[in-house]
Amino acid sequence: MITWRDKMSIDNGGVIDQDHKHLIEIINRFGEIAADGLDKEEAAEILYALKFYTQTHFGREEQLQNLVSFPYADAHHHEHVNLIKTLDTAIQHFKESDGEQQERLHVEIQEMLHDWLINHILFSDLKMQMYVDAMKKHASIFGALKDLEVDVT
Ligand SMILES: [Fe+2]
Ligand SMILES: [Fe+2]
Numbered sequence: 001m002i003t004w005r006d007k008m009s010i011d012n013g014g015v016i017d018q019d020h021k022h023l024i025e026i027i028n029r030f031g032e033i034a035a036d037g038l039d040k041e042e043a044a045e046i047l048y049a050l051k052f053y054t055q056t057h058f059g060r061e062e063q064l065q066n067l068v069s070f071p072y073a074d075a076h077h078h079e080h081v082n083l084i085k086t087l088d089t090a091i092q093h094f095k096e097s098d099g100e101q102q103e104r105l106h107v108e109i110q111e112m113l114h115d116w117l118i119n120h121i122l123f124s125d126l127k128m129q130m131y132v133d134a135m136k137k138h139a140s141i142f143g144a145l146k147d148l149e150v151d152v153t
Pocket of ligand 1: 121
């Protein structure tokens with residue numbers, strides 16, 4: 001179970017924070033489903049939903065970074081690409097697994113997702129913090145600010 005902490009905040013509750021909170025919710029949901037026995041279909045669906053939302057979020061971050069010539073954009077992009085690859089591999093292994101092996105994978109994937117998201121937010125996304133004001137200024141030009149009102153509850 002991942003708990004949101006203020007030290008993870010990048011844009012003071014804006015679109016990036018909301019995306020991260022939503023990703024945490026999806027990962028937590030993946031962890032909770034085993035409580036009444038593991039439903040493979042449901043678990044796989046959650047992983048696909050996570051992949052979809054992660055791609056949307058990564059695209060949004062990269063778009064905002066490009067607007068302000070974020071100096072770490074290339075390295076950040078590579079990290080995003082690798083995270084998606086890791087997630088793809090995890091989904092593939094999970095789909096091919098059965099029984100005990102699947103239960104073990106369910107736990108391993110949770111741990112992996114936890115490190116994956118938290119480390120990326122705290123070590124890489126946090127570098128965007130001082131560019132947020134500039135991002136917001138530019139984003140209003142093409143309406144990306146409307147994303148700030150996304151309701152993830
Ligand atoms: Fe992020
Ligand atoms: Fe990122």
